[in-house]
Amino acid sequence: MRNELTLIELADRYLRGELNTTERAELEERMRTNAELRELVEDQRVLLGGLQRLALRPAVDKAYRSYKFGKWAPGIGGAVVAALLISGGALWMTGEHEAVPIISPEPVPIEIEDAEPGATDAPGDAPATGTVRTRPEQRDTVIMIMQNGVLTPISAKDTVGKGTMRIVKTVPITASSPEKLQHSLDSVQRAGAPTQDIPAKVIPRDSLLQLLEWELVPKIE
Amino acid sequence: MSDPEILMQLRTGREHKALVELYAHLPKVERMVRNNSGTRADAKDLFQDALIILFGKAKEDGFALSCSIGTYLFAICRNRWQEELRRRGRFAQELDTVPDEPADLAALLAEEGRFGSAERALRSLGDKCLDLLKRFYLLKEPLLSIARSIGLSGEGAAKTRKYKCLEEARKRYRTLIAQGSIAQPQLP
Numbered sequence: 001m002r003n004e005l006t007l008i009e010l011a012d013r014y015l016r017g018e019l020n021t022t023e024r025a026e027l028e029e030r031m032r033t034n035a036e037l038r039e040l041v042e043d044q045r046v047l048l049g050g051l052q053r054l055a056l057r058p059a060v061d062k063a064y065r066s067y068k069f070g071k072w073a074p075g076i077g078g079a080v081v082a083a084l085l086i087s088g089g090a091l092w093m094t095g096e097h098e099a100v101p102i103i104s105p106e107p108v109p110i111e112i113e114d115a116e117p118g119a120t121d122a123p124g125d126a127p128a129t130g131t132v133r134t135r136p137e138q139r140d141t142v143i144m145i146m147q148n149g150v151l152t153p154i155s156a157k158d159t160v161g162k163g164t165m166r167i168v169k170t171v172p173i174t175a176s177s178p179e180k181l182q183h184s185l186d187s188v189q190r191a192g193a194p195t196q197d198i199p200a201k202v203i204p205r206d207s208l209l210q211l212l213e214w215e216l217v218p219k220i221e
Numbered sequence: 222m223s224d225p226e227i228l229m230q231l232r233t234g235r236e237h238k239a240l241v242e243l244y245a246h247l248p249k250v251e252r253m254v255r256n257n258s259g260t261r262a263d264a265k266d267l268f269q270d271a272l273i274i275l276f277g278k279a280k281e282d283g284f285a286l287s288c289s290i291g292t293y294l295f296a297i298c299r300n301r302w303q304e305e306l307r308r309r310g311r312f313a314q315e316l317d318t319v320p321d322e323p324a325d326l327a328a329l330l331a332e333e334g335r336f337g338s339a340e341r342a343l344r345s346l347g348d349k350c351l352d353l354l355k356r357f358y359l360l361k362e363p364l365l366s367i368a369r370s371i372g373l374s375g376e377g378a379a380k381t382r383k384y385k386c387l388e389e390a391r392k393r394y395r396t397l398i399a400q401g402s403i404a405q406p407q408l409p
Contacts, residue, residue, distance in 0.1 A: 005384050043391050048358055049277070049332075050339025050394075054351075055359050056276045060269050063240030070241065 007037070011044040224290045231279035243272060246291050250298045257316060258309075259302065267305075271297040274333050288321050296322035300330055335398070342394035350386035357383055 013019050014027055031038040222230075222242055230239040247268050254264035271294045278284045286293055296319040306314045323329070343351060353371065356362040368379035 004388075005380065008384055008387060009380075043394065044387070046335045047339045047343065047387065047390055047394060049336040050341075050343055051354055051358055052280070053273050053277050053336050054340045054343055055355060056273055057269075059236055060240060060272050060276065063237055064244060064265075064269065066237070066241045067244035067247075 007040060008044065011041045014041060015045055015048060224286065227290060228279050228284070228286070231276050236276065240272065240276070243275075243290065243294070244268075246294050249291075249295060253295075253299060253316065254302055257302065257314060258306065258311065263302075263305075264298075267298045267302055268294070270301065270337070274329070277333075277336070278329075287323050292319065292321060293323060295319060296326055297330065300326060304330075338397040339390070339394050342390050342397055345393055346386060346390055350382075350389070353379070353383055354386055354390075 010019075010027060014024065019027065027041075031041060222239060227239040227242065230236055247264070250268045250271075251261055251264040254267060255261065259267075274297055275290065275294060288296075299316055299319050300322075303316050306312075306316075343354070349371075353367060356367050357364065364376045364379040364383070367373075368375050371379075373379050373382060
């Protein structure tokens with residue numbers, strides 16, 4: 001083992017460029033004639049490359065979270081969230097709080113539009129509400145959706161055939177950090193459903209689509 | 222941020238903003254993957270692997286791009302997704318080729334595939350070995366100080382431990398290579 005230990009050290013120094021000209025030439029000459037040694041040095045090089053790649057991953061993951069957060073809460077004041085209630089039951093706001101409630105006591109069946117989910121980034125569609133089908137096992141959830149710092153309308157295409165959805169209220173929020181956003185959400189939650197235990201969460205638009213398709217909604221970080 | 226600025230930031234350890242900005246290229250990859258039998262999660266893994274490749278290359282001396290960063294990332298994703306489709310037995314599915322994709326892409330992907338296998342091998346070692354190897358090779362911490370902080374008797378013991386970890390990693394890497402493994406998307 002002693003010998004191999006020395007070889008690994010030699011390989012380390014070679015790969016780091018720490019050998020002097022003579023030492024390097026000597027090692028390279030040995031590698032030319034010794035396949036085993038050549039393989040050892042090459043494997044060592046690849047392992048160090050892998051180690052480096054591995055160490056870069058946390059930064060890439062961290063940036064992903066910022067990207068996701070920025071996408072639906074870019075940190076500009078005056079952003080707006082829309083609170084939706086996905087529910088089979090009847091619960092909506094009565095307007096006793098400061099924000100303007102958008103209430104749709106009579107759910108309107110939504111029109112079917114042919115569109116790829118997630119491809120509709122442009123705001124401008126009027127918020128749609130509607131009932132098409134409900135799942136009895138679906139829990140009441142207050143969903144808020146925001147994108148690019150503006151109210152992201154829940155358009156008909158988002159909700160086609162995807163359960164009962166009602167806009168409960170819209171509320172302006174300032175989201176310069178996840179914590180502040182959460183704080184705003186909590187207040188919306190309290191205002192939106194003071195007497196009921198309904199979880200409030202902000203989800204990105206694509207997650208809303210997943211939720212509506214009864215898929216698992218990713219955890220909000 | 223311009224491409225050279227992004228590369229500079231990746232290179233000099235001020236990478237966060239640059240990386241966040243690079244995610245702007247993710248939706249295009251998502252479309253490509255989802256239109257070709259993949260999920261959004263597949264696309265994310267693929268794209269993050271491409272980011273790791275770019276990030277790793279950017280840290281190399283003398284790295285220069287022959288195309289835009291967007292093209293570079295997309296071409297990597299496109300080619301690796303094609304590979305994945307073949308692995309899944311979908312030989313007939315041909316993805317559109319990327320105009321002006323980097324000329325050395327095949328070599329790059331082969332090399333990065335090896336790094337990916339090495340990454341998997343290292344990850345499977347466990348935290349103790351990983352920690353030691355990272356300290357020694359990436360943080361360039363002296364063996365003696367590593368030995369002290371992980372409770373080894375001295376430099377010699379640390380050196381032996383490092384050797385054992387490396388040997389085990391190498392063994393596992395060799396096994397992966399022999400299995401013809403394709404680097405799986407990595408999760409933290």
